[in-house]
Amino acid sequence: MALLKRLAEQDRPALAFTLDGEPASGLLGDTLLTAVLTRSEHLRGSDFSAEPRAGFCMMGACQDCWVRLGDGQRVRACSTLLEAGQIVSRDPGRQL
Amino acid sequence: MTIQPSVVIVGAGPAGIRAAQTLHAHGVNACLVDEGLRGGGQIYRRQPANFRRDPKALYGFEAGKATAVHQAMDTLATHIDYRPQTLVWNAEDHRLDVLQEGRAGTLDYTHLIVATGATDRILPVPGWTLPGVYSLGAAQIALKYQGCAIGERVVFAGSGPLLYLVAYQYAKAGAKVLAVLDSAPFSAQCRALPALLGQPLTLAKGLYYRAWLTAHGIAVHQGATLQRIDGEKRVSAVQWQGSGEPQRLECDAVAFAHALRSETQLADLLGCEFQWSELNRAWLPSRDSAGRSSVPGVYLAGDGAGIMGADAAEMAGELAALAVLADHGQSIDTVRSEHLQRKLAGIERFRQGLETAFPFPEDWASNVPNETIICRCEEVSAADICATVNEGHWEINRVKAMCRVGMGRCQGRMCGLAATELVAHCSGRDLHSIGRLRGQAPIKPLPFGVESQP
Numbered sequence: 001m002a003l004l005k006r007l008a009e010q011d012r013p014a015l016a017f018t019l020d021g022e023p024a025s026g027l028l029g030d031t032l033l034t035a036v037l038t039r040s041e042h043l044r045g046s047d048f049s050a051e052p053r054a055g056f057c058m059m060g061a062c063q064d065c066w067v068r069l070g071d072g073q074r075v076r077a078c079s080t081l082l083e084a085g086q087i088v089s090r091d092p093g094r095q096l
Numbered sequence: 097m098t099i100q101p102s103v104v105i106v107g108a109g110p111a112g113i114r115a116a117q118t119l120h121a122h123g124v125n126a127c128l129v130d131e132g133l134r135g136g137g138q139i140y141r142r143q144p145a146n147f148r149r150d151p152k153a154l155y156g157f158e159a160g161k162a163t164a165v166h167q168a169m170d171t172l173a174t175h176i177d178y179r180p181q182t183l184v185w186n187a188e189d190h191r192l193d194v195l196q197e198g199r200a201g202t203l204d205y206t207h208l209i210v211a212t213g214a215t216d217r218i219l220p221v222p223g224w225t226l227p228g229v230y231s232l233g234a235a236q237i238a239l240k241y242q243g244c245a246i247g248e249r250v251v252f253a254g255s256g257p258l259l260y261l262v263a264y265q266y267a268k269a270g271a272k273v274l275a276v277l278d279s280a281p282f283s284a285q286c287r288a289l290p291a292l293l294g295q296p297l298t299l300a301k302g303l304y305y306r307a308w309l310t311a312h313g314i315a316v317h318q319g320a321t322l323q324r325i326d327g328e329k330r331v332s333a334v335q336w337q338g339s340g341e342p343q344r345l346e347c348d349a350v351a352f353a354h355a356l357r358s359e360t361q362l363a364d365l366l367g368c369e370f371q372w373s374e375l376n377r378a379w380l381p382s383r384d385s386a387g388r389s390s391v392p393g394v395y396l397a398g399d400g401a402g403i404m405g406a407d408a409a410e411m412a413g414e415l416a417a418l419a420v421l422a423d424h425g426q427s428i429d430t431v432r433s434e435h436l437q438r439k440l441a442g443i444e445r446f447r448q449g450l451e452t453a454f455p456f457p458e459d460w461a462s463n464v465p466n467e468t469i470i471c472r473c474e475e476v477s478a479a480d481i482c483a484t485v486n487e488g489h490w491e492i493n494r495v496k497a498m499c500r501v502g503m504g505r506c507q508g509r510m511c512g513l514a515a516t517e518l519v520a521h522c523s524g525r526d527l528h529s530i531g532r533l534r535g536q537a538p539i540k541p542l543p544f545g546v547e548s549q550p
Binding site (some may be wrong): 001003004005006007008009010012028029031038039040041046047049051052053054055056057058059060061062063064073074077080081090 | 230237242243
């Protein structure tokens, strides 16, 4: 189930990407956060209890929307625009 | 012919853009550095270039102001050294460390205008880390910047002008708004009226949003406190308390905040003197009426130095630029400068009124349940913080060292003020005596493997 609901601007070109190894698609102009959360419910697991997190501030401050790209770098999903063919994976988080 | 000052402005919101514009008009081309993609800041954040909604749909009554700020930005971008998507992660004497497109570099300045803005002020409740819970600012960004609602059935809670504005924008855009829970009682808003009447237009807009919500059948509860957010893997309900029985409302998304907090890390790293602001319940960098900080060559403008809103930010940006020019020995329009200072003083009085209308919930710290996660990065609970206080610690940096609250990757931006409120409550000390979390470089996380400029 999706977390976010699209209300406007839906007539945009689709962009294919890979989410946790599965094919997925978003729209041109989506952030990674939007592309992921319009088709699923979380972005990462928390660092001490592996609880699901889906970002919070959407303005690059809370650092709770990090996802990993194909080249290994971690980026804030709220402030990174989706690109065609991107490989996105979600860290499961860690438990104590 | 005098030597041109080398001015850097950090932050391309209303304050930074007006500062850059004012300098440009006086023949000084500043370097404007901004973390955002397209400038405009948060409240006037621009949607991606391929989106088509008109400004009225995005900014409502503020469409004219937002468009003017954006046009100023677009004109400037072709004339000045504008650096979007650039993070300033450290600041020292006349030098900034920046990260742009994965490359680290430095920027030298003779004059620096810090216009770093604000984020939501958060008072955590149990369940606030669940997917589907966002700050009010985040809920607005989802809609404005991405055309999305944060869920299908949304509850808005907390207090402050943004509460009604975002609820209104959601409903207007076709989202299902289940309820607005305003922690401020109606009586507080009546008491605030005399001060608010000083800015009748702003007051009228606030009343309009609320009336519109009520007229469209959306429940608006005043004196209603969000107590808990339920859910397993995502939000399923909120629990709240008004004057009567405890209430439970099923929903799939919550947006909440209690007004805003200033982003002060750069001013801190630069060694600016801070003073206690009772109005903001926070330590803020000191500035004179034109925006000069205590450090020569460093100027402060906009919400980053105290919450005054976007209109004030535009004025403060212009004023700070005029102060830079005057300090550099250029002649400026002193009538204009004095006019701006008077207008800012008027907005300050209005801000006092807003604080009366949307009072900070002073009972939050005494009521927050023990199990509530306060620091969402390090997963530190209210009980952990109070236990640390009971061991004899009360200075916030010491408390951070002992229990890790505020030590995570957001560096206390989300939890710092709540933690301070809690420490003051548990220790029985005045809020101002708890201190403030010291800024640390890098002020935001940097990736490994950063390339440096040759």
